[in-house]
Amino acid sequence: MSRLLSFPNPVNEVSARLVAAGVVVMSVAAVALDLPWLTVPIAYGFIARVSAGPRFSPLGQFVTRVLTPRLPFEAKLVPGPPKRFAQGMGAVMSTAAAVLALGFGLTTAAYVVLGALAAAATLEAALGFCLGCKIFALGMRLGLVPEEVCADCNDIWARARA
Template structure:
């Protein structure tokens, strides 16, 4: 059970960007096609990815088992904790959107939150700019992220440098 509720470290950035692209598509479909039920799907996906990485997320499974294996692009490992933090922000925003839509009947407000989420996911998907990861870095520098988590991130960067040195 512990393995089920764990987040991968490192994370394949290519897969993370593909998942972000899926989030953009889902948010756009919810807003453009006026399908509020998709807000629940988006919220579930983020909560599932925070809890278990791609394991319990339909979008995560589609990417890691379906789309990613078809791509002939090398994996790019990045630290997991910042990506999990970013998924947590997405979970908060998407749950807020769902509560606005279904709890208060404020569809426009919920869709506005989804639009903000879609902008952040677009930055991740298209430009590899993870706003949650940037915020995580600020929190690390401010000393608000516990040292063991910082070491997890440092460890992945050191492993990548070692792999690059061995490969070169």
């Protein structure tokens, strides 16, 4: 079971950025077209990815199996734990948006949350700036995240040698 619900480490940054682009498209569509039901597949995707990487995520599967292999970019491997943390942040935000919209009928509040999610995903997709990863790194620096959670995060030269 633990293998089934494992998160990849390392993660291909190219795929991560493409998944983020998909999240931007879905989030913007939900808000622009007033489709509150779209918060459910967005939340499911984040929950699936934080639980098991791309294994149970339709967007993750499309990106890793179809899109990334067809693009002319070299894989850029980055540590998995910060990316998993970022997916967890997305899961919390998108689930909150779904509950606000569908559970309480507060679509405006849900769309504000989706807007924040889309902004963070845009930073990742367009600039390679992972806000969740930066928060994870801050947590490590403050001692909130034990060093053994991500040894590669502390030794950037290990990745360069590999």
